[in-house]
Amino acid sequence: MGMLINTDGRRFSSAALDGAITAVVRELRRHGITQDDRVMLTGANTEKFVLVLFALMELGTSIALVDRRTPAAEQARLLIGADASRLVTDAPLPAGSTEIDQLSLEDLCATALARAAIADRAPDCGPASSFGRDRLARFSRWFAREDALIVWSSGSTGTPKGIVRSGASVRANTERTSARMAYRATDVLLPLLPFTHQYGLSMLLLWQDTGCALVLQTSSQRVDAALAAIRSHRVTVVDAVPATYHTLLNLLESGRGSEDWLSTVRMWCVGGEPLGSEPRQRFADRIGRPLLDGYGSSEAGNIALAVPPTPIGCGRPLQGIAVRVVDGAGMPVAPGTVGEIVVRTPDYMTGLLGPGGTVLAMEHAEYRTDDIGQIDVQGNLTVLGRRAAVHRLGHTLYPDGIADRASACGALVRVIPVVPEGSDSRAQLVFFVADRAERSAAHWRSAVAEHIAEHERPNRVVVVPEFPINRTGKVDRQSLQRLAESAVARDAKKGELQ
Numbered sequence: 001m002g003m004l005i006n007t008d009g010r011r012f013s014s015a016a017l018d019g020a021i022t023a024v025v026r027e028l029r030r031h032g033i034t035q036d037d038r039v040m041l042t043g044a045n046t047e048k049f050v051l052v053l054f055a056l057m058e059l060g061t062s063i064a065l066v067d068r069r070t071p072a073a074e075q076a077r078l079l080i081g082a083d084a085s086r087l088v089t090d091a092p093l094p095a096g097s098t099e100i101d102q103l104s105l106e107d108l109c110a111t112a113l114a115r116a117a118i119a120d121r122a123p124d125c126g127p128a129s130s131f132g133r134d135r136l137a138r139f140s141r142w143f144a145r146e147d148a149l150i151v152w153s154s155g156s157t158g159t160p161k162g163i164v165r166s167g168a169s170v171r172a173n174t175e176r177t178s179a180r181m182a183y184r185a186t187d188v189l190l191p192l193l194p195f196t197h198q199y200g201l202s203m204l205l206l207w208q209d210t211g212c213a214l215v216l217q218t219s220s221q222r223v224d225a226a227l228a229a230i231r232s233h234r235v236t237v238v239d240a241v242p243a244t245y246h247t248l249l250n251l252l253e254s255g256r257g258s259e260d261w262l263s264t265v266r267m268w269c270v271g272g273e274p275l276g277s278e279p280r281q282r283f284a285d286r287i288g289r290p291l292l293d294g295y296g297s298s299e300a301g302n303i304a305l306a307v308p309p310t311p312i313g314c315g316r317p318l319q320g321i322a323v324r325v326v327d328g329a330g331m332p333v334a335p336g337t338v339g340e341i342v343v344r345t346p347d348y349m350t351g352l353l354g355p356g357g358t359v360l361a362m363e364h365a366e367y368r369t370d371d372i373g374q375i376d377v378q379g380n381l382t383v384l385g386r387r388a389a390v391h392r393l394g395h396t397l398y399p400d401g402i403a404d405r406a407s408a409c410g411a412l413v414r415v416i417p418v419v420p421e422g423s424d425s426r427a428q429l430v431f432f433v434a435d436r437a438e439r440s441a442a443h444w445r446s447a448v449a450e451h452i453a454e455h456e457r458p459n460r461v462v463v464v465p466e467f468p469i470n471r472t473g474k475v476d477r478q479s480l481q482r483l484a485e486s487a488v489a490r491d492a493k494k495g496e497l498q
Contacts, residue, residue, distance in 0.1 A: 002185070003213040005233055006047050006224075014211070016115075017051070021138075023112035031103060033058030033086060035141055038150075038357065042068045043090040044218045045195050050103040050204065051112060053195070054089055060141025064150035064162075065196040069471040082150060083357025084160065086164050101413045116168050134169060135209055139286035140460035143167035146350050147359055151198055162353025163298045173301035173347040174205045176318040180305050181267070186263075187212040188233055192220040192240040197472060199271055200300045203239055203451050220473055224256065231261040231350040241272035241473040241486050242279055244464075248411070249279075249286055250436070259287060267292055267308065271375040273474045274385045274400065278407035295383050299349045300367055313373075313382030321345045327395075328389075335377045338401050342388050372398050386477075390417045390427035395455050399429065403458045409447040410474055411435050414467060414475060415458075416484035431458035460487050 004012040012020070033039060039061050043049040056063050064082045066075055066405040068091060079087055090105045142148050146166030152160040183189075189207055191214070193200035197296050207214040215233050217226055223244055229235065245268070245425040251257045268287070272296040295314040304323060306315030313365045317323045324332055325339040344366050354360040373383040385400020399415040406413040412434040419427045440459040449457055468479040 002207065002211045004047060004050065005213065005215045007216055007229075012047065019115065020109070020112035021054045022052050023115065024051050024060055024108055026307050027108045028052075028055055028059060028061075031086070035058065035062060037085045038064060038083060038086040040061035040064045040066060040082060040148070041089075042070075042087070042088045042196060043105050043190075044068060044076070045200070045216055045220075045481055046090070046105075046218060047113065047216065048109040049195060050106055050216075051109050051172070053204070054139075054208070055108075055223075056088075057139040057142040060145065062147045062150070063142075063146060065201065066152060067194060067196045067471055072494050078152065078160075078162070080363050082353060083359070092395070094189065094391045112377040130439075135211055136174070136205070139167070139171075143151075143171045149201075150353060151196070153298050164350045164359045165301075165347075169303065169347040169349070171204070172290060172320075173318075174202065174209055176320060176347070177202060177302045177305065178206055178209055180307060180315075180318055181206075181269075182307070183212060183237070184208040185211050187236045188238070189214045189237045190217060190226065190229060190233075191236065192217055192223075192226055192244050193272070194220065194472060198296065198301060199239070202296075202302060203304065208483050220244060223251060227251065227257045227261055230265060234264040236264055237267045237269065239269040239271070241470055242270055242275050243270065243467075243473050243475065245270060245283055246279060249282060252425060256491050262287065265289070269294060272472065274383050274404070275432070276404050278405050278410065278412060284315065290361060293383075294379060295373075297369065300343060300345050301347045303345065304342055312376065312378070312380040316379045317343075318380065321347070323381055325373060325377065333374075336374055338374050338384065338398060339371055341371045341373045341383065342379070343369060362452045372401060387415070390419060392427045392429070392455065397427075397429075397456060402429070402452055403431075405451050407450040408451045409433075409444065411447075412467065413443065413448060413479055416477075418488045428459040428488055429456070430487055431461045432467065432480055432483070433461060433463050436465050438463055438465060462487055462489060 003012050004017055016297055039056055040481040041053060041063055053134050064076055064084055088105060089102060089103045145167045147164050149165045149170055151163050153163060171408060187204060189212060191200055191203035195201055195204055215229050215235060217229060252259060268289055269292045275291060275293045290311050292306045292311050292312045294302060294305040303317060303321055304317045306313065322344040324342045326342055327333050348364050348367055349362060351359045351361040357458040358413060368404065370387050371383055372387050375381050375383055384404050389396050389398055399417050403413045403415040414432045415426045416430045416432065418430060431448060441463055444463060445458060445461045468476040
């Protein structure tokens, strides 16, 4: 493990962190937590969260991660449904809302952190020596568990589901990712992602495995603070969702930041949802470096990752992982043709969380992602979005594919279908355009028409300053769906009155 730098600029050496984790393990044992338990963990991206997460892994405890921004009532339901014996949190639930015993991150880490704090100019930012070359060896008991990790899907397209992964699959996926990205012991990582989700957790394990430095940013929404952190700590690798990079570019264009601050960054990595061609090009033009897109999921971990110097889409699948693109009948399509993405990976989840915390096993043959994309002749995967095909004017349409092409108009576009009940043959397409200048719907209707086919053109265009964002930093599809349905209903009512 390398150096950890918190939001206050306090630095913790690898040796100090090793000692602090050992101290937290003792505290957990004092509270009766063993490798036979399942513990729910939630919290912001702080050194306390990191210490407790790694201490639980060292114990070999089954860990269920839940986003701290999840409403209290929903947290309570998930906690009980997972059959966890304890909740470790930085924000306790209201009294009486759960039967699960709670422990405080602050209390568990107080003594350990007091001993671990070191001077800002500490020279140690290299790997810890106490565990030799295999820096993940201390987690061997956790890696041996079939139910090592439980995470919940974002719920962006429905009810969140509990996804159970084995420790072995998490470790193998970490190693595949590390081999592809070629992190260095001299790197300084800045993950602008919640550690309670697959992408953020992956970055913590990669940091541990590489032995480099990691900078904590408590809130991924504070992009201005992230810019300052990049400048202050000479960050070399940034990971974030597309919306974060959109905000970063807006800050630079408004004069609230300078490209000179970013000169130390050698890899700008993006994932969590499809990137799109417009922000990809906009970033490269402004920053002079490409966004390195990646594709993964809670169910399977990282699947494909693009790397310098000339990334294409999400790059090629990781070693040992196979990706196909198929048509509606499940047959492979030609290179460059859009279809559903199907993945075969040894890192696939063990199963789904069932009643009473049981694990409902899943087949490991092939993973039908329900995403659409295309593969070029070199094997590079480009992901366009969710499959969600609709039929209109005799054509089968993929709204996310239309949105990707429409974004060539110079603005971010999302296309939401509204399908009449009982039939999708009369699907209406509502185009949302993110435009801070809020130019007219007529302006953008004309602009997008140049980049899409006639049968793909919008029934309605809605201009918004920016897209709504959910608690994981992704575009909130459910909010857009409600807005689209409301817009179509208003149009229908106007038609009835005329």
